[in-house]
Amino acid sequence: MQPKVSLQRMTKGIVVQIGFVVAAILILYSSLFEWQSREHWGVLVAYTLLTILSTFTPVRLSNTILTVNNAVIFSGILLFGTWIGVWCAVIEALIIAFLVRVNPVKAAVNIGQLVMTIWTVGALKDWLITFDSVSPILSDLFLALVYWFVNLVLCGLGISYFYNKDWVGTIKEMAKGFTSTYLLLLILAGVGSRLVESYGLMPLIPMMAAFVTISYVFHHYYSSVQKLQQKVEEIKTFNHRFLTTMAASIDARDHYTSGHSQRVAYWGREIARAIGLPSDKVEEIYFGGILHDIGKIGIADEILNKKGKLTPEEYDKIKQHTVIGYEIILQAGMFHELLPAIRSHHERIDGKGYPDGLKGLDIPLMARILAISDAFDAMVADRPYRKGLPVEDALQEIRRGAGTQFDSELAEQFIRVVNQLSREELETIIQHDGQTEKQLQEAIH
């Protein structure tokens, strides 16, 4: 497997670093003759000015910044041909190379992909012209799509090579980011070119006005989107802190279980990751773990902190913590997605658990996961009146309970996760007393 990957990477490297650059040199060389002719100089100057202008007029999107250069280049290709597009690319590359500290290899590759895009679109345009029946408006639209697509594919190839990512994935990610705006700019450039062709330079005035308005609207829109995102992040952080505080206050009442909720949350998250749940679900399970014992708030201290064996009545009271926690969170009107974790983390696969005696897959996944991590932590954690079990014994217990108390598949995954950790890592997690979650994170990663 390994050699194949590196061979693929080598091929990519050759195509990107040599292929792109050689292609760029060839295309540049062929354009050079077009630049020589006297009647083209005026156009070169006009497009130099346009390029300078467009290099510094970006359109801001939520995650990327698009410059208008592609629109300028595209209009140049439509009105005059490949040579002017190449000229704009060269001028832009020059400005950027002098203005910003660039990596020469990356810059060469970048100009390579751009010039190849321009050449492809130019060649396609010349070919389409041979068909009299194709309306220029439709062909412009098609060419805009081709420009976007070729640019995306080549750019994606370059980026995937330099950042060692997968090509298709990179393209998809890039396409998600800016396709609509990119195409909008190109279509505007196409329309503008045809207007200029028919009516001279005057239509540029309303076109520019339209463009400025669009970029203003975008700017406003995205800055408000960004503010909103910031707010969401803040709320998430707040929730996180709030939940952690809740967990700490539960643990503080129960002397036996300092840091218990944190550790249960941690193991729950590890299991969720191991079975390949999406990241938002993983986070949900983590917070479910944090809150799973919240109902212990409603259990009397003398029962909660009783040393020695509980009477059946006391044990029944303790069992109530699942329902109490459920009620508390239900009334709070927040974190409803965590309710299954709180109510059902003491259910058993064979239906002999509490509070509802749910069976098998009727128990929500979140609860099935947390049941395992809760049981494991209860076994291995030290208590004031007894040492915790060795990890091997605890895992043996989990294995024995698989299919009766625990979901067998999840139990298997959990055992695998624990066995992958080194002795020190395990010790760190098990000894963790919930002071800061950060330490736990750092210890593991």
Add this chain to the structure above:
Amino acid sequence: MLLDVICVSFLVALIRGGRIKELPKFYKVGLLIGSLVLQACAAFFPSLSGIFISISYVLILGFFLFNRQFEDMRIFMVGWFLNALAIWSNRGKMPIDLEQAKRLPYDLEPVINGTNFKHSVLTESSNLPFLTDVIYMPSIIPRVISIGDIFIMLGAFLLVQRLMNKPISLLQLREGKSYATKS
């Protein structure tokens, strides 16, 4: 020189509320002076002008490089590079398009017979003609400029904004931020 461009730039900077408070510190100003002296030498010794102009170009590049933390200098460099290509590919003189030059109120005789220290005539055999002086610029002081000169004018404009404490950052513009770096 770019007197008119500089005047207009000052005017724009004034309108933008710029004032000269403290001048930015430029390094190795000697290089700049040296290159100006060499340009003058070229005028006095037309026969060696190609060499003088070339050396003066190298000196000015040195000045730009030493001051490259200023964006304006980097824009100057783009213009310098394009003009240097045109001059060095045409034996130390900048070819000028006679068709455009005829519209100027100057005597073109020295250019035509090769005694002008700076310019030669643009012919079919000139290299990189699109980078030579081929653009007629009618406004304020009529002149014929090259594409490299466009960048030099832009650099001059930005430099004057900086001198007047209202610098414009092209890089920040490109990143979609407000263009003014500091007041």
